[in-house]
Amino acid sequence: MTPRSPRRRLAGVALLALAAVTACGGGGQQDAKAADQGVTITMWTRAATQAQSERLVAAYNNSHKNQVKLTVIPTDNYQPRIASAAGARQLPDVFAADVIFVPNYTSQGLFLDVTDRVNKLPFKDSLAPSHMKLGTREGRLHTLPHTLDLSVWFWNKDLYAKAGLDPEKGPTTLKEFAEQATAVDEKLGKDGKVHGTFFGGNCGGCYVFTFWPSVWAAGGQVMNAEGTASLNDQAPMTDVFKVYRDLYAKGVTGPTAKEEQGPTWTGFFPKGEIGVMPMPSTTLGTMPADMKIGVAPIAGPDGGESTFVGGDSIGISATSEHADAAWEFLAWTVSDEAQVEVMAKNKDVLARTDLSGNKYSSADPRVVLINSLVAKGQTPYAPRFGETFNDPQGPWLRLAREAVFGDAAKLPQLNADINKSLQQ
Template identity: 60%
Template sequence: MFANTQRRGRIVGGLAIAAVAALALSACSGGGDTGDGGDSGDGASTLTMWSRAATQIQSQAFVDTYNAKGGDQIELTIIPTDDYQAKVGAAAGSKSLPDLFASDVVFVPNYTSQGLYLDITDRIDALPFAADLAQSHIETGTWEGAKYVVPHTMDLSVLFYNKDLYTQAGLDPEKPPTTLAEFDEQARAVDALGGDISGTYFGGNCGGCMVFTGFPWIWGAGGEVMNDEGTESLLASDDAKEFYSVYRGLAADGIAGPGTPDETGATWVAPFPEGTIGVMPMPSTMLGSMPENTGVAPIPGIDGGESTFVGGDAIGISATSKNADAAWKFLEWTLGDEAQIDVLAKNNDVVARTDLAVNEYSEKDPRVVTINEVAGKGKTPYSLNFGAAFNDPNGPWLVLFRNAVLGDGSSIDADNEALTAVLGG
């Protein structure tokens, strides 16, 4: 999610009305197969599936394991991440969507609102572990009371901190920050070591980075970043202003590493694994590339609590699929114990079910348990115009953040109004 900084939010909105209407007509609740389209002749179906390159490893692992079981087969096509939404939009217009297609979860509302996915409410609700699924993905994929997608891959924002640097700075390596103020204090303590050591680092010119790692500070404090409809920005609140103020001090005092003001996201996660950064929020998927003595903790709220941005991809059945039952069989399997544990957990990926947060693989590394458990406390923002408002490198969120953190903070209220104008546009 965080690295996709191109303008994407309204691509699907440009689909031809006639094409969308045709798709919507076929999206009946819990629909079964409408034909034998992909039947291979031996009773098994061959299903088509699309996924973006950002989640290729997990998607391919699911498909390879499923295909090896025999029976229905999945033909997976990996599409470059920056081309993905345009590809889906074109296929929707020509009614040539695959049986299954995944999406960056923040863009799912664009697809559900246009009728591109099949209503699978009854199928989801019938799962014995329905309540244990990542509810942020389910909620983001709910449109007018109907559910259209399930979690496919999970990426969370968490705090990483260098225990060796903490020890050198006189900090307790087993006590990461539990408030925004403690984050500030601990970053400054590490920075005081001098040399090439910096207290923290962040994407000062990356809107997606600061959505992914910034919103949890506000959520953890019980605040919100938008209204429920995703049409009004609440990023001029007292909690938001406290977040900006702390980050402004870290930047102004040189506590944030060199390059922070100009960081577009291209090298955002690179400094920490080099062992020169004390503490910073980052994607949980970076755990495998971290130095050995790296601690992991939830991102706390302003004055306590904890939260995370639940990113990653959700997946659903296209409204025009002729193999809905077979497609659901695959989705149901991906959510089951076998796939969640032996495909995801085995490779240190975040599981999509809270009841499986502690498993035979995560128990070997308490940091993985921490990541899995915080997933149930996180959120995924919901807005039809999310891309244009927050991910666009020329959009209003990045203007607000840079003025608030790298400027003097005097235009926060006006910038927030500009953000609302795009969200509600």
Template identity: 60%
Template structure:
């Protein structure tokens, strides 16, 4: 959730990328696709396990061999900037999907448009991720990992509060009612929890309620903010009321991300929006049963923030054809079922939401089916505008939750638009 990139590193990266771009496509190399090349692949620590699982499965059945190197999340952008400046990018590299428009626009990845369009499954690949890896109608990246926002709820607390644990809320209004019911259990139990001091957390968990209600947060090309909307105001008003009533845990106000998972693992929270990947993580240590529900709008609908990582071919790669062979393989049935689904991940293909592994757990099918209903925000200057602790979004949402909501959203839309246009 913490996709922090300093202004200095961002500026360095942009300069480096401008000098690094290439119009060569994988089809232009003339090399055999599986010739026994050694391919270098970089990823951030957050996706290291999936990246290495892909590589191991591919290496076992191909002459090409993919070598994965992972870097700490906070160091990764600077590492890419340095490699781009030296024109020594790896053959393949993954990045947080919200950075994809920026990287694509600066030519950090090779153009893979023709190759992607020739895939028989191209129309089934996560549409939100494909959109973020596109710049000026050309494809530069494909989905590497998927993580989505959902409602996680404590079935044991639901039962104790007199709620049906098999019937989660279908509207945000019902979510608030369920949280209040659990909160009445008293003691150290709270109805809900949220990241009240975390820009990325609120983007990930609150925006889907706006989308589910038919609203949006930006214009289509990510250059103008629309947070001063009726839909956004209603979402913030609901969460603010839950906090003012004491239904949301007091720690929510200062939660910047690091202790959010721990709060839900404690078994003291009734229901809260969170990353879908936390389902398995929570259950590894929890003594309670976890339920899953889609994030809804005030009066219904369903949506999700389709997060995760995108991956493309480094602009300076000398093995573009072989690198594409790996990428195409990762989107195939074998990789998506036997690597991703088997590892309890979310397939990057909409047609594989229900498979032989996910079918054993209806909750996983629920998560997988949300992919086609969700969005991944598209904006070239996303990080500085929303994720950075000093971003205008941080000021806007803090004000909307704990201050003058109307003024904060109005002023915020203006400030966010100015930042998005940079």
């Protein structure tokens, strides 16, 4: 998931044409030759994961006879392009997709069943569990983790020191998060440039990415397992809402949080203007080199820890005529070589939980912490996730905004609207 921009509604015709692909059954002709014999396979990815995809493809192409031809598609155009290509039976050999939308694609038969292939991987039990769960349909596996992005808390150590806080001790509960944010704001916020915290208050994806982990950390859930009933009008979700509501009411969040729609919500922390806030883990490597940053797991009101495991999964298209070569590439992307020498070397989150302490990550305890959260986080499942939670016109954003900025008494009715959307 990429919460930095609001998700568009999945076009009404987007998945209607996809059912025809299920007729391809086994997923195309298998290569008669060995897997790495100079085959060129095609791959699509969305722009949000371009950097990681390009690094993996370049490393693979430099070390294999097979070659991968990568096409990067603008993120907002990606779902319609997949739908159009599926209807025309012109999908690439492999394609990545926002993990949240993988259940839609597996239900339409777009990905080849790779259960037997995955089961032969010696590290199969270490593959990112949330990604593997959403790529599973009726007990069969269809995708592998491709890129991961986790939600964590960043704090600015210099601002903490100036505010009289211990710069080496970040928050361990949501209540401490609020206390520390308030302390920074009260001590340093008089000029209006520094604020205690910030969040995307008009961005549905931002809310789920940064608020929901506090619910999970508290032992709660935001939906039922089937993704058809919302629990967002009850504790612990309402407890989380109240913390942020109080922070906004006191002016700790800064004046633009209510209007922030997503594209710029991560831009204030790197400028040294925010004390502590939830951030995507992938931004750690893009921070100013001289900025002293602490990283902590997102906690519930009274403790615990969790994260929203976002990012992309990847699979072989059901129409590929090069399934063996495609799998050879996909299996390599989760190998020790790719995960350590490509992903970890660039401070990316790893797709395998058994490699979190590798030689590159171990040099930065913050990266080790981020990688360790993959096994503790969650990725919510709902067949109608995009329409319900990411759509700027959807029911979730209305509920979240009332809970934080408006009339909390409206939550039961607004939650009923979420249920209606989930069950359509």
